[in-house]
Amino acid sequence: MKKIIFSLIAAIMLVPTSVKADEGMWFLMFIERLNHRDMQKLGLQLTAEEIYSINNHSLKDAIVQFNGGCTAEIISKDGLVLTNHHCGYDAIAELSSAEKNYLKDGYWAKDRKSEMKPSSLYVRxxxxxxxxxxxxxxVVNPSMSEADREKAINQEIAKIEKENNDGGKYTVSVRPFFQGNEYYYFVYQDYKDVRLVGTPPESLGKFGGDTDNWEWPRHTADFSMFRVYANADGSPAEYSENNVPLKPKHYLPVNLSGVKENDFAMILGYPGRTNRWMPAGGIEQNVKFAYPAWVEGAKTGMDGMKKYMNQSDALNLVYASKFASTANYWKNRQGMIDALTKFGTAKSKAAQEAKFNTWANKPANKAKYGNVVSNINKFYALTNEKSRHDNYLQQLFRTTSFGTIGRTLGRQLDMYVKADAAKRTTMAPQIVEMATEMFKELHIPAEKEILAAQLKVYATKSTGYAIAPMVKKIGDENNNDFTKYVNAAFDLSILTSVDRIKAFLDLPSEAMLTNDPLYAISNDMVAHFGAKSDEITKAQNDYASSFRLLVEGLRESKIGAIKYPDANSTLRLTYGKVRSLPADKRNDAAVNNYTTLAGQVKKYKKGDQEFDLPTRIIEMNKNKDFGRYADKDGSLHVNFLTDNDITGGNSGSPVLNGKGELIGLAFDGNIEAMAGDVIFDNKLQRTINVDIRYVLWVIENYSGAKHIVDEMTLVK
Structure with a gap:
């Protein structure tokens, strides 16, 4: 996916008139100054005050960050929440069991009492x-080291957060923009009683699986529904049967008219991270060192998980969420490698930096900017091999729970060993609870195989940077076959079952913990991952200050074409239009900006894990049983395209028409423009959205949950 934003008053004068409306993720507080007129030309019918207002309800009040990593929207007066299926995946998996597999079979609460509370889920x-x-x-000055600068800034941030949190009522976050050249604070309110209302079966919610991920044409019902609960006065509260559905300040009406080419489309959400200011050396490092290691390491973990997931529904549930997350980024990073290589992005960035370097070394600029480019390039040259090493190790950490167990469960046991008797009494049940939750999400035979395979990849592929000492020693002694060591380590370790941990709590021993083979190798890898030489530490300090100066200098010199800071999980607005891609014979639609249920059925493969469909879907398509959700062309539209600028974190974001009515749900980007995190492509970049009519059809016509649709405000 993609992302961005703008500056503020200082940047207004820098905006070139050639910037296209579909490029950029914008601060809501500057919509009136920067965007409103352009948005009106494209079809916006709302005032800026109706989009963002502090004193009155506005669109912003219907948009929430979902569990810290996605976006969602409020779509009823009773706190009904709509987001992506893949955003709700963890919660749905947690609530599922082999006997009641809501991931596989879907679920729709028949009433409010049937709505289910996951253990940890919140909206912001x-x-x-x-x-x-x-x-x-x-509070900072140019002579400070980066560490001193960070310390001073963090101290001031703490003051700002305390001043604005209203005694703990709000969460306050101060965020840097333009690589630390500007700062803004954001005030949020969190609600933690969020319950599952419904989800389509996985055959619809994940239709196409990894094969179709990041691809167009797409035919996916990527949505799920939740509800926010509050106490009687509407304030956030911990889960209680006495809580009531939240009465939101604003909720989105749902438009059933459908979309056509060039219709206005606006998206509000929480884009996670873009790197459009990244220097050429960083792009080169990612393409040649970091991302290839990420891809190989992720695939190694996925292969290990998949072997066991295929054995039973129960094991599939254990690893479903971790596999889906790993697979998503595995394909994304390979797409990034291909796209950045194809477009020669590093080369074009290097040309820009050469031009900047000439400007920077003019007498008037040399003292401040003269060493910027050389410092940046020195850092990347010094860390290329380390980035490869780190990505192999990160994928080990991400795909097996035992990679970091020394710093998770192991650290708790270390604290327990060193605690007095009174403290141990309090800690013991907490540790048992932590262990119990951990072992629900793993299968020991799978963990053994994944760890052994990942250690082999790490030891044999991280050849340009020294690997963790203990891993090297074991590898040298076993010809880099870690199977024997891992099997023995699991047999001997106290960290491989709840019962063993309970036994350790009864008879704690510091020596036993220190010598535990899994504890030892985990700590060895984690410590090595975080270690840096003095040379790298200095280069990193110089890089941080130089990157900040590069961004400042590019803006000052007007050499840089980008006039906005990167996305960083703060609320943004992006606007554009419904926009097709060139004709594609794989899509049966009249215009290649939407797909149909008929097209989905054409992809159907009975029994296939990615392309199977419920029999009822096939029958309903055959009978054209689309009800009030059929398009005027007679078909049922499934997904559609816009040219909005989004990225990860925008998953679940509402797609709105010019009146602020919900027309779709953003869930993906297209692989042709996978370089979008680094460079926006006006020709190819697209957002893939679920048509809201398909969402409602799945709920009402397919699932028979009309009572949920009835609480929405439908317009046409």
Whole structure:
């Protein structure tokens, strides 16, 4: 996916008139100044105040960050929440069992009492934001080291957060923009009682699986529904049977008219991370060193998980969420390698930096900017091999729970050993609970195979940078076959079952823990991952200050074409239009900006894990049983394309028409423009969305849950 935003008053004068409306992720507080007129030309019918207001309800009040990593929207007066299926995946998996597999079979609560509460799930409402750049930058100076600078900034941030949290009522986050040249604070309110209302079966919610991921044409019902609960006065509260559905300040009406080419489309959400200011050396490092290691390491873990997931529904549930997350980024990173290589992005960035370097070394600029490019290039040259090493190790950590167990469960046991008797009494049940939850999400035979395979890949492929000492020793002694060591380590370790951990708590021994083979190798790898030489530490310090100066200098010199800071999980607005891609014979639609249920059925493969469909879907398509959700062309539209600028974190974001009515749900980007995190492609970049009519058809016509649709406000 993609992302971005803008600056503020200082940047207004820098905006070239050639910037296309579909490029950029914008701060809501600057919509009136920067975007409103352009948006009106494209079809917006709302005022800026109706989009963002502090004193009155506005669109922002219906948009929430979902569990810290996705976006969702409120679509009823009773706190009904719509987001992606893949965003709700963890919660749905947690609530599922082999006997009641809601991931596989779907679920729709028949009433409010049937709505289910996962153990940990929250939504975050955006209250307001403000500029604190002058205040933050007043506490730093150019002579500071990066560590001292960070310390001073963090101290000031703590003050700002305390001043604005209203005694703990709000969560306040101060975020840097333009690589630390500007700062804003954001005020949020979190609601933690969020319950599952419904989800389509996985055959619809994940239709196409990894094969179709990041691809167009797409035919996926990527949605799930939840509800926010509050106490009687509407305030956040921990889960209680006495809580009531939240009465939101604003909720989105749902439009059933459908979309056509060039219709206005606006998306609000929480884009996670873009790197459009990244220097050429960083792009080169990712393409040649970091991402290939990420791809290979992720595939190694996926292969290990998949072997066991195929054995039973129960094991599939254990690894479903971790596999889906790993697979998503595995394909993304390979797409990034291909796209960045194809477009020669590093080369074009290097040309820009050469031009900047000439400007930077003019007498008037040399003292401040003269060493910027050389410092940046020196850092990347020094860390290329380390980035490869780190990505192999990161994938080991991400795909097996035992890679970091020394710093998770192991650390708790270490603290327990060193605690007095009174403290141990309090800690013991907490450790048992932590262990119990951990072992619900793993299968020991699978963990053994994944760990052994990942250790082999790490030991044999991280050849340009020294690997963790203990891993090297074991590898040298076993010709880099870690199977024997891992099997023995699991047999001997106290960290491989709840019962063994309970036994250790009864008779704690520091020596036993220290000598535990899994504890030892985990700590060895984690410590090595975080270690840096003095040379790299200095280069990193120089790089951080130089990157900040590069961004400042590119803006000052007007050499840089980008006039906006990167996305960083703060609320943004992006606007554009419904826009097709060139004709594609794989799509049966009249215009290649939407797909149909008929097209989905054409992909059907009975029994296939990715392309199977419920028999009822096939029958309903044959009978054209589309009800009030059929398009005027007689078909049922499934997904559609817009040219909005989004990225990861925008998953679940609402797609809105010019009146602020919900027309779709963003869930993906297209692989042709996978370089979008680094460079926006006006020709190819697209957002793939679920048509809201397909969402409602699945709920009402296919699933028979009309009572859920009835609580929405439908317009046409």
């Amino acid at each position: 409402f955006f209250v307001r934001m403000d500029d604190c750049t002058k205040r933050i930058l007043a």
